[in-house]
Amino acid sequence: MTDETSNPTPSTASTPTSSGAVMSDATVAGGTGEPMITLTDVDKLFGDFQALKGINLVVGKQEVVVVIGPSGSGKSTLIRCVNHLEKHTSGTIIVDGTELTADIRNIQECRRECGMVFQSFNLFPHMTVLDNITLGPRRVRKKPKAQAEAEAMELLEMVKIPEQARKLPGALSGGQQQRVAIARALAMQPKVMLFDEPTSALDPEMVKEVLDAMQSLAESGMTMIVVTHEMGFARAVADRVAFMADGEIVEVGTPEHFFTNPQEERTKLFLSQIL
């Protein structure tokens, strides 16, 4: 991706808005005001298809940003770029002061700071719940087994399933598996948590238990980027909501402004379709 084509139109997200500041600037960090994740002019190409077009977004420490948008809009690609599961084509991504480069040590260092929760849980089916959670701390943080297991049990208490510790993931319900996945990501004591449609693969009655766990995590001051279709969660928990379409961030705003007074036509159309 060359610089000439990377930003053909100025990103609508950074368009100056009216003095009422209905829409916040995507490049100004929320939360405590210090930036945790900074994306500048990030492009991502899959062959000829441009999945991300000049993304600019700053997520502040302790901020919860919920990313919504129609499928294929690049939401998942965006957060997968943040921990380098997808390699961005151009632009810069800075996580907690460290720029992401192609260097494997740098990538691993970044991933240790970014916990990730997947749509399909991706628990390791051949390991018990406890082993799933302790694998990262033991192998990466070199924690002794006893300490790692004690901490894992605390996390399981937090997501309210300590009694499942010795079972294999296959014996758990979807909601329980996803809560284990959250505990597994938290066990690395990350500074950021990335959620990639964490409730989309769940039966309806299990969605709430996962969202509750995420909400209590947000209230504890975790920095979070959440890709989701749960508008109720976005309203209640998000500090800012970002709307994406066609690989661009169309609009960013606080939940009340975003849902009650959207500025962009595409946002209005999307909200009218889902609400």
Place this chain on the structure above:
Amino acid sequence: MSDDFGAVSAQEEPLYGAPRLPEGGTGGVRAILRDNLFKDLKNSILTLLFGAVLAFIALRTLRYLFVTARWEIIYDGPLSFYMVGKDFGRTGISYEMLWAGIYVAMFTGGIAAGLGNRSAGPAMSLSARAAMIGGPLFGVVFILSMTRTITPTILTVGAVGFLLLGSQAARRVRGALKRRLGLIMLALVGLSFGFITGFDPSNIDLFGGLLLTLVVAFAGIGLSFPIGVVMALARRSSFPLIRPIAVGYIELIRGVPLISLLFMGQFAIGFMFPPGASIPGPIPRAIIMITLFSGAYVAEVVRGGLQSVPSGQIEAGKALGLSPLTITREIVLPQALRNSIPALIGQFISLLKDVSLLVIIGLQEMLGIIDVVLARREFTNQGYTPEAYAFVGAVYWTLCFSMSRAAQRLETRLGVGTR
């Protein structure tokens, strides 16, 4: 096993038009017979016809086994030829030493079986257990019935005892010992090999019969497995030079018949060694070739297993910040190998049977030793051939069937096919 049969018959029932048996079988034996075998005229005719054919075959087989067959070709063969070959005496290895090696091997196998006991799958039913033990037991009894003293039977029972001892030991070990169990087992395998070869590997060239078959088969399995795993990983590697080497090795070997590889091993392998170097004997050369051959197939089986692991598993490992090595070792390989077990065992059974091809390059494994026995004055040209081949066939069957049953047990224990 009984579950499989149950599933099959349940599917086939509509074809015969027979109704499903009432739960609890209230009709008794007569009703069961009537409903399943003599439902109508056509059904009855088929039952009688196939019954007659089966009865005839069974009668002829039993008559051959117990009346007409002249088993003296086996027990006067002498039996030791079939078991250890005609030159075993020249190695100077005592039978005590050989049995010690077998016991150590059985103990090690028991440990491995006991480790598989960290059960993920459902417990085996009694009938499944009986089916698992029944076949191999029948084969072993048949082989032992050819012996003229009680000693081999006692020694065989002892070997089973060591197997059970090993599995109990595996369940009891804790702590540091358990963590080093892999190394301990490797040492035990080495010790077993040492005992069996009298601590001089060159003795292998004097082995024959079943002993040779087993040594070649287990060496081939033990060596081709790591080669296969490494090659499968190499074939998926993104490093520039590694992948073409793996692809070249696999495709080259798979494109050549094993027999031609065995001939190459006997006549052409010398070119690979520097001048003046001592070239291994014919049997190690055969082991090298069988290992290379099987390694290529194992690599493809394991590659299939690797592909069956969803990419989300690797992503989850990456997201935790694990190194590529840790992801491969802790996440991908355990799942890939578990999914490969059925095909791997098939490959290893095939390898065991391929050992019989050694007869073509003049080595006296079980099949080859038949010619030696038949050439003896008391047996030559007297039509003893069927008995000899029947016996060797029975020994091969016992080995392969045992392996297949052990694999089935492993699959059940590890819950292959269930997640």
